[in-house]
Amino acid sequence: MDIKKLNQIYEGKAKKVYATDSPDYYIVEYKDDATAFNGLKHGTITGKGIINNKMSNLMFQLLAKNGVKTHFVEQINDRETIVKAVKIVPLEIIIRNVAAGSFSKRYGVEEGRELLAPTLEFSLKDDALNDPLINDSHIIALGVATENELEQIRTLAYKVNEVLKNFFAGLGVKLIDFKIEAGRLPNGEIILADEISPDTCRFWDAKTNEKLDKDRFRRDMGGVEEAYQEIFSRINNA
Numbered sequence: 001m002d003i004k005k006l007n008q009i010y011e012g013k014a015k016k017v018y019a020t021d022s023p024d025y026y027i028v029e030y031k032d033d034a035t036a037f038n039g040l041k042h043g044t045i046t047g048k049g050i051i052n053n054k055m056s057n058l059m060f061q062l063l064a065k066n067g068v069k070t071h072f073v074e075q076i077n078d079r080e081t082i083v084k085a086v087k088i089v090p091l092e093i094i095i096r097n098v099a100a101g102s103f104s105k106r107y108g109v110e111e112g113r114e115l116l117a118p119t120l121e122f123s124l125k126d127d128a129l130n131d132p133l134i135n136d137s138h139i140i141a142l143g144v145a146t147e148n149e150l151e152q153i154r155t156l157a158y159k160v161n162e163v164l165k166n167f168f169a170g171l172g173v174k175l176i177d178f179k180i181e182a183g184r185l186p187n188g189e190i191i192l193a194d195e196i197s198p199d200t201c202r203f204w205d206a207k208t209n210e211k212l213d214k215d216r217f218r219r220d221m222g223g224v225e226e227a228y229q230e231i232f233s234r235i236n237n238a
């Protein structure tokens with residue numbers, strides 16, 4: 001696709017977004033920067049941007065094959081991808097299959113406990129407020145999304161979970177939980193945006209429960225780059 005990169009319009013903790021010479025497309029660039037705890041902890045995970053770019057694109061293509069509409073258009077190089085221009089709905093959309101992280105802390109549940117059903121929760125994407133949990137009625141009352149959009153988001157999130165959970169099970173990996181983001185197309189349709197990577201998912205080896213995701217960085221466990229490599233190589237050998 002013949003698209004020219006123009007000015008940077010956004011810089012997040014892990015990616016930059018550029019305008020292009022078409023109003024319908026952006027270019028995202030994945031960085032090696034890593035943060036945790038709303039930016040309190042900073043670091044670099046060498047090669048992460050390349051893995052997250054390629055892995056996200058593979059996940060978006062897998063999801064598209066399974067009927068999920070995503071922002072993915074075309075990978076340009078190791079770190080850059082053309083995506084559909086969307087307005088991000090400012091919500092972190094989190095699905096959990098197994099208790100871990102903030103869920104375990106909040107409800108006093110040991111990490112690793114299988115949940116009886118997948119859970120869906122939302123956080124408001126607002127760094128100044130520390131991404132607070134937000135419920136459906138708050139989302140509608142504040143105009144963050146409409147009821148119709150929320151319904152599309154719920155359907156999207158559970159579908160993504162089914163597809164990814166099965167895919168990773170085939171690689172000997174448990175999908176513990178993940179965060180996705182949704183975007184609005186100009187026609188109002190909600191599609192999957194952002195990324196799907198070890199930054200945004202928890203992956204545990206099915207046999208050993210070894211963590212193969214960003215928790216190794218968050219918790220200073222070491223072997224961070226190796227964990228990203230391990231997940232990526234299992235996907236590539238699938």
Ligand code: TMP
Pocket residue numbers: 094100101102103177178179199200201202
């Ligand atoms: P949590 O247990 O810390 O709430 O995280 C749930 C999932 O969401 C986990 O897979 C990591 C992911 N996540 C993000 O992608 N970005 C974030 O800012 C946070 C807090 C979690």
